[in-house]
Amino acid sequence: DGGITQSPKYLFRKEGQNVTLSCEQNLNHDAMYWYRQDPGQGLRLIYYSQIVNDFQKGDIAEGYSVSREKKESFPLTVTSAQKNPTAFYLCASRSGGTSDTQYFGPGTRLTVL
Amino acid sequence: RKEVEQDPGPFNVPEGATVAFNCTYSNSASQSFFWYRQDCRKEPKLLMSVYSSGNEDGRFTAQLNRASQYISLLIRDSKLSDSATYLCVVTLSGGYNKLIFGAGTRLAVHP
Numbered sequence: 001d002g003g004i005t006q007s008p009k010y011l012f013r014k015e016g017q018n019v020t021l022s023c024e025q026n027l028n029h030d031a032m033y034w035y036r037q038d039p040g041q042g043l044r045l046i047y048y049s050q051i052v053n054d055f056q057k058g059d060i061a062e063g064y065s066v067s068r069e070k071k072e073s074f075p076l077t078v079t080s081a082q083k084n085p086t087a088f089y090l091c092a093s094r095s096g097g098t099s100d101t102q103y104f105g106p107g108t109r110l111t112v113l
Numbered sequence: 114r115k116e117v118e119q120d121p122g123p124f125n126v127p128e129g130a131t132v133a134f135n136c137t138y139s140n141s142a143s144q145s146f147f148w149y150r151q152d153c154r155k156e157p158k159l160l161m162s163v164y165s166s167g168n169e170d171g172r173f174t175a176q177l178n179r180a181s182q183y184i185s186l187l188i189r190d191s192k193l194s195d196s197a198t199y200l201c202v203v204t205l206s207g208g209y210n211k212l213i214f215g216a217g218t219r220l221a222v223h224p
Contacts, residue, residue, distance in 0.1 A: 031210065042117065042200070042214030043157070058211075090156055092212075100145040100204050102212055104156035 003027065004105035006091050011110045013085075021076045021108045023091030029103075030096035032074040036060065037088040037107075046089075049074055050096070078110065085112045114139055117215035119201050125221045130191045134218045136184040136201030143203040143213075146177055148186050151198045151217065160186075160199070191222045 004025040013019045023032065031050045035043040045058030049068040063082025068074050078085045088109050092102040119136045126132050146163035161168065163175040163184055174187040184201055201215040
């Protein structure tokens with residue numbers, strides 16, 4: 001089945017540890033995005049990538065890092081510099097060109113203890 | 114002022130009711146408009162795009178008023194399965210297809 005997968009679904013980490021969230025898509029989409037969702041707030045853009053080996057900061061990139069070595073994969077690392085990392089993290093992809101529609105993976109719920 | 118504003122609700126309605134959600138956006142350069150549905154602790158899923166001419170998909174009707182920077186979603190004959198949070202989303206012209214999300218309106222349909 002075509003789609004976007006994120007793993008793990010739930011992740012618990014101790015404060016001060018880096019953690020990497022996985023995002024894979026087999027839709028052959030060019031663009032990929034990472035968002036963060038906090039209770040009562042809209043999704044906020046962390047990083048995005050429009051093509052392989054290129055990515056740009058979104059609105060809240062501080063404390064996060066990404067890579068885009070393959071078209072299918074866009075992992076997000078939450079570093080110890082992120083002051084409030086507990087949140088629901090959503091990865092999305094878009095086919096590119098004139099299409100505006102983004103499709104989301106199931107999300108990873110990160111809790112920092 | 115938030116870029117996309119929605120009434121957070123909750124809207125509590127009986128089955129069969131008609132319910133309308135509104136959304137306003139602040140950036141007149143907004144290009145595309147969507148309604149996404151998000152179930153509790155799940156990812157958002159595209160419900161429908163919104164066009165200036167208005168569009169309908171079964172029980173759902175979306176309207177866009179560019180002059181007033183206002184988007185609406187009408188749900189007729191509400192079902193229990195419609196219970197979810199509805200997210201108003203806009204994109205800005207040019208650039209990288211940045212989606213700007215409202216915080217969502219929660220709908221609870223009861224028997």
